Amino acid sequence: MSDSQQPSDFEPVDVFAETDGMDLRPGSDDCYKCSTCDTNCPVAEVDDDFPGPKFQGPEQWRLKRKDDYDIDDSITDCSNCLRCDTSCPSEVPLSQMHNTARSQYVDNQMSKLSVEYIRNRILSNYRTSAYLASLFPRTATFVMNFGPVRWVMEKGLGIPSERDFPEFATTTFRQWWKQRGGAQVQNPDKRVAYFHGCYSNYNTPEVAKALVHVYEELGYEIMVPEQKCSGTPMFANGMLSDARRHAETNVESLTAAIEDGADIIASCTSCSLALRQEYPELFDIDGIEDVSNHTYDALEYLRIYEDLEAELEGAKVDFPDLAYHAPCHSRNQGLDGQALELIENIDGVMAEDVGDSCSGISGTYGWKTEHYEVSMEIGEEMFEHMEHAEGDVGMTECPTCAMQMEHGTGYEIKHPLEVLEAALVSEE
Amino acid sequence: MAIEDDVLVIGGGLAGIAAAVGAHEQGARVRLVSHKQSTMRQASGLIDLLGYTPDGDGPVVDPFEAIAELPEGHPYERAGLDAVRAGIDMFDDATGEMYAGSHTDKNALVPTHGGAIKPTARYPDSAAPGIASANGDTLFVGFDSMIEFDAPVAADHLAATGVPYETDGVTIEFPGNLRDDAKVTRFAHLLDRDDEVAVDGTTMPVRTALAERVKEHADGHERIGFPAVLGDDHATEVRAELADRLGASVFEVPMGPPSLPGLRLEDRLYEYLHEIGVRVSTGNPIVDVEQVNGEIDRVVGDHTGREVPYKAQQYILATGGLVGKGIDSDREGVYEPVFNCHVPHPADRYDWFEDGAFDDHEFARFGVPVDTELRPIDADDAPEYENLRAAGSVLGGYDFPSEKSGSGVSLATGYAAGELAGDRV
Numbered sequence: 001m002s003d004s005q006q007p008s009d010f011e012p013v014d015v016f017a018e019t020d021g022m023d024l025r026p027g028s029d030d031c032y033k034c035s036t037c038d039t040n041c042p043v044a045e046v047d048d049d050f051p052g053p054k055f056q057g058p059e060q061w062r063l064k065r066k067d068d069y070d071i072d073d074s075i076t077d078c079s080n081c082l083r084c085d086t087s088c089p090s091e092v093p094l095s096q097m098h099n100t101a102r103s104q105y106v107d108n109q110m111s112k113l114s115v116e117y118i119r120n121r122i123l124s125n126y127r128t129s130a131y132l133a134s135l136f137p138r139t140a141t142f143v144m145n146f147g148p149v150r151w152v153m154e155k156g157l158g159i160p161s162e163r164d165f166p167e168f169a170t171t172t173f174r175q176w177w178k179q180r181g182g183a184q185v186q187n188p189d190k191r192v193a194y195f196h197g198c199y200s201n202y203n204t205p206e207v208a209k210a211l212v213h214v215y216e217e218l219g220y221e222i223m224v225p226e227q228k229c230s231g232t233p234m235f236a237n238g239m240l241s242d243a244r245r246h247a248e249t250n251v252e253s254l255t256a257a258i259e260d261g262a263d264i265i266a267s268c269t270s271c272s273l274a275l276r277q278e279y280p281e282l283f284d285i286d287g288i289e290d291v292s293n294h295t296y297d298a299l300e301y302l303r304i305y306e307d308l309e310a311e312l313e314g315a316k317v318d319f320p321d322l323a324y325h326a327p328c329h330s331r332n333q334g335l336d337g338q339a340l341e342l343i344e345n346i347d348g349v350m351a352e353d354v355g356d357s358c359s360g361i362s363g364t365y366g367w368k369t370e371h372y373e374v375s376m377e378i379g380e381e382m383f384e385h386m387e388h389a390e391g392d393v394g395m396t397e398c399p400t401c402a403m404q405m406e407h408g409t410g411y412e413i414k415h416p417l418e419v420l421e422a423a424l425v426s427e428e
Numbered sequence: 429m430a431i432e433d434d435v436l437v438i439g440g441g442l443a444g445i446a447a448a449v450g451a452h453e454q455g456a457r458v459r460l461v462s463h464k465q466s467t468m469r470q471a472s473g474l475i476d477l478l479g480y481t482p483d484g485d486g487p488v489v490d491p492f493e494a495i496a497e498l499p500e501g502h503p504y505e506r507a508g509l510d511a512v513r514a515g516i517d518m519f520d521d522a523t524g525e526m527y528a529g530s531h532t533d534k535n536a537l538v539p540t541h542g543g544a545i546k547p548t549a550r551y552p553d554s555a556a557p558g559i560a561s562a563n564g565d566t567l568f569v570g571f572d573s574m575i576e577f578d579a580p581v582a583a584d585h586l587a588a589t590g591v592p593y594e595t596d597g598v599t600i601e602f603p604g605n606l607r608d609d610a611k612v613t614r615f616a617h618l619l620d621r622d623d624e625v626a627v628d629g630t631t632m633p634v635r636t637a638l639a640e641r642v643k644e645h646a647d648g649h650e651r652i653g654f655p656a657v658l659g660d661d662h663a664t665e666v667r668a669e670l671a672d673r674l675g676a677s678v679f680e681v682p683m684g685p686p687s688l689p690g691l692r693l694e695d696r697l698y699e700y701l702h703e704i705g706v707r708v709s710t711g712n713p714i715v716d717v718e719q720v721n722g723e724i725d726r727v728v729g730d731h732t733g734r735e736v737p738y739k740a741q742q743y744i745l746a747t748g749g750l751v752g753k754g755i756d757s758d759r760e761g762v763y764e765p766v767f768n769c770h771v772p773h774p775a776d777r778y779d780w781f782e783d784g785a786f787d788d789h790e791f792a793r794f795g796v797p798v799d800t801e802l803r804p805i806d807a808d809d810a811p812e813y814e815n816l817r818a819a820g821s822v823l824g825g826y827d828f829p830s831e832k833s834g835s836g837v838s839l840a841t842g843y844a845a846g847e848l849a850g851d852r853v
Contacts (some may be wrong), residue, residue, distance in 0.1 A: 032472055038611045045613040048606050084712060088547040089464045089753070147578045276732045304736055305429055331734055334711025341707055353702070381661075 443820025450846020473689025479832025543585025
């Protein structure tokens with residue numbers, strides 16, 4: 001070894017210019033180009049124009065270190081299903097790279113006056129629209145699905161007229177919770193803070209109520225802290241500053257709940273994923289790690305802390321047979337098998353897995369005219385499996401997967417918590 | 429509370445699956461947990477038992493005969509010859525008509541995408557018409573955007589091995605103007621659904637269009653081989669239609685990663701686990717172990733930051749080797765990350781490898797040593813834990829890439845470990 005090669009002479013240099021964001025280089029270097037992510041990408045499977053997650057993540061990240069490279073337009077074709085994250089054998093933070101790239105694309109390359117930007121902003125701020133709609137729920141349900149209105153939305157905003165807007169509940173979950181007088185079980189030892197998310201508040205309060213009934217039956221005190229959108233639709237649309245605003249509120253009130261001795265549970269797997277994984281990946285907010293470390297999916301939590309098998313022993317329910325689809329965001333958290341395992345223990349109801357394909361809607365993705373066809377083509381496999389399954393009622397944890405399942409098959413869709421409620425909670 | 433079962437298998441590859449089946453067949457309630465998707469989907473889909481002996485002799489004609497002669501310490505010797513038979517029988521049951529080769533103990537010679545021929549014990553039904561030991565003039569068809577398979581070169585290589593039939597290769601453009609780096613799943617999906625594609629100013633179903641393009645070159649060849657992208661869910665149907673249109677038997681040439689035959693095999697085996705009632709949890713790693721009196725009491729899974737306990741009476745470690753990350757290393761040494769089992773290796777890391785790429789590297793045999801009950805043993809040859817067994821590429825003492833023994837060792841040691849564990853609950 002010559003003197004010049006002595007380790008002591010080694011002087012590290014900054015290869016890349018300083019950035020204020022998180023340094024994703026180690027993640028990029030971990031990619032050994034096995035292309036497993038590409039074979040898992042539901043968009044690449046049906047859309048030949050999409051270059052796939054390996055390009056969108058590590059390769060684009062390397063390219064854009066040079067100033068003269070823009071983010072490739074195709075970043076808006078990624079649906080944020082996170083299957084690439086799940087599949088990577090080398091811990092490359094693909095979705096973090098995608099979220100970061102998408103945000104840079106929106107900030108620097110997208111006209112804030114474009115129809116697309118305005119449409120994406122409206123879609124990703126679903127909470128705001130839902131809040132307004134909830135003031136006049138019946139009218140909103142009617143108007144949003146009124147033919148001429150939808151024609152204008154399709155032509156003017158690029159929202160496909162094929163889609164049916166979800167119904168708005170006449171009483172939101174939070175209104176119900178307030179009218180009921182809040183928690184009816186006090187228990188300093190078993191306390192959970194429920195992150196219900198926008199959808200079960202404004203559209204499917206029956207899911208949120210099922211959660212309340214099941215948890216109270218098992219002796220839990222439930223808190224329902226102030227909350228905004230989890231941010232999932234905003235990450236997927238590159239609206240990171242919107243997402244951050246919402247995250248700040250959520251982290252503040254959830255941190256307070258943790259200090260009161262509560263763990264956080266969510267009934268929507270995209271919400272739990274956001275709080276657990278995407279928050280600490282994307283933001284630096286006081287208490288964010290704490291929130292991440294205390295968040296669970298609602299079923300997962302019961303499986304860990306309760307003997308559900310014993311609870312369900314002898315339970316008999318009258319519930320239709322179910323065709324179950326595991327959402328990509330539950331898969332990402334390793335929760336894809338739990339609903340079926342649970343239902344195996346209940347007499348009188350059968351649930352069948354309809355396979356591991358993505359539903360294709362991916363939140364706001366399938367709500368865009370330019371992605372509608374791709375979204376339905378991805379969903380085709382799931383629709384076929386649902387039709388072949390015994391049950392004529394669908395089941396999933398994810399609200400938008402539920403929309404897609406209903407849209408593709410006409411089935412009514414339930415949440416596993418509703419089955420659990422039927423098995424554990426006696427009629428009032 | 430914990431998530432409780434009788435037997436917990438850690439690792440979701442071939443060894444983990446075989447272990448889960450073995451334990452299940454003993455009547456145990458089994459859960460398989462795996463962190464990431466298995467490396468099976470990167471593999472060719474061929475099931476090798478033993479292609480070359482540890483001394484480099486081969487290709488081996490009868491792998492069972494050669495396995496009986498292996499030295500002490502080799503995973504096959506540890507598990508025993510009966511376990512090899514039982515493991516491969518289990519594989520045949522699980523895959524049914526999807527795989528060929530069970531009619532004989534002898535290795536088949538399957539042409540690979542480089543035109544080499546590989547001794548293997550079981551091969552996908554889709555590769556069966558192409559085996560090199562059967563006679564029949566053979567045409568390889570490559571696609572110009574798929575540079576991993578150079579059909580004319582593969583044909584020349586195969587001819588150079590001295591096969592007694594004609595071999596030719598042609599490269600065509602896959603119909604439909606696909607992007608240059610189209611994903612393998614894109615080809616498979618198009619063919620599965622027989623989507624319409626634009627060809628020469630008109631449109632037609634992609635299978636028809638593909639057959640039309642190949643026909644011009646097909647003259648008289650009895651067998652036509654394509655890269656292994658001929659469908660996923662409807663692979664048999666795709667191949668049958670092409671064969672019909674071309675008037676020749678059609679086969680797939682196993683490819684490097686990402687591999688459709690590997691994906692199909694993984695899908696089938698997980699479907700089998702589902703059918704027999706093995707519980708499967710994927711997506712979260714096992715990160716911690718709690719022991720009581722030399723036995724594992726429970727292990728802890730990391731659910732995106734939350735620690736979730738999994739409890740069983742018996743545990744099986746099947747986390748893979750260096751590639752699957754069941755064995756890891758740093759500058760200080762080589763280790764097994766879940767249970768921290770003993771991994772023998774030279775103290776000086778410059779002794780872990782040789783200079784030449786194809787030399788006999790020490791690192792190729794790194795892994796945990798086991799006793800004849802497949803329990804990992806420590807430096808004093810005592811079991812690390814009474815209720816822990818290990819299987820597959822996490823085991824040391826063999827060099828599966830050069831022996832071509834990876835799948836066989838996984839099936840044999842996995843199934844045997846599963847049976848032993850299931851028997852004790």
